Amino acid sequence: MSSATTLKLLNFLLFQAGWLACVLLTNSWALLIATGVLAFHLTVVSARPAAEARFILLGIVLGSLVDGLWFRSGVMQDGTGSAWTPLWLMAIWALFMTTLAHSLAWMHQRIWLPFVLAPVAGPFAYLAASKLDAVTLPEGTLSLAALAVGWLVIFPLLMAIQKRYFPETLT
Template identity: 40%
Template sequence: MPIRLIANALLFQAAWFACVMGGTSWWLLIPTAALLIHFIWISSWAAEGKLVVSVALVGAAIDSFLLQLGVFDFASTDTLVPIWLVLLWALLATTLNHCLAWTAKPIWLASILGAISGPLSYFTGSALNDSVMLPLGTQHTALILAPIWALIFPLLHGFAHLYREQFRLLQMSRRD
């Protein structure tokens, strides 16, 4: 496995733990550094900036909507998701073309993995951080999150594919 794929996975995991465990403290420097390292060494802002911003915005909107519905409860906010969760979405975007690229095809694989790993991520975050609560309980939350993530994960891979193609065409047109 190439070193950059391993680095991408390790950066994501380290940043995930820093976000979940640190919340809004100085720990947020770790995911910020992970994003910078990603854009400097693994990819580039030109190649993946649009993807990272899009996924962060979509994820923040979805999770904010779920917060308003009472699926989540964050001790620090009751209107929009906390910044550390937006960073997690941005970090997830950095994995779509790299360490998680294998999950894109076939599409049913992305759906199944999304339905399982999406809710598990929230459950783990809730177990590790007292300020992340699931008021509906684990079972009801799973019944809500699993179908959402079964749709979201393939959609995010669709964003990644679309933006990859746009970047490839842009690079080709610049060579001509």
């Protein structure tokens, strides 16, 4: 296995571990674990940590705005009744953003791919989180449809922003 492949696999595993910690804990421990995973990623996996950190910050803001819309509109809820994106979910956005430069970088090769995969994969992650009691999707299928529309917009947008403004982060 090449070094690049090893780093992409490590990125994938770090994201999965961080996602699971955030979804299971949904508290300050989740933030601490996610911060550790992110720091490890930026020091060990990332070839351009400063640029990738800026891209991650932008993704946290944009992803949190989209999720905030779902919390405000009642499409999604968490156990605290938060009217905005909880910190543990912002941490997941940070972790997810690392995958765009590494384990999901292959999606940049086909412009149509994010439009096909994102509306399925994005809502599936929230559905999985709901099965682990991190969030609820009170409107069921309607909630999943709204999440699919959000992911149909946000994922290709993030990829376009990365390709245009942060191309050095792509490995």
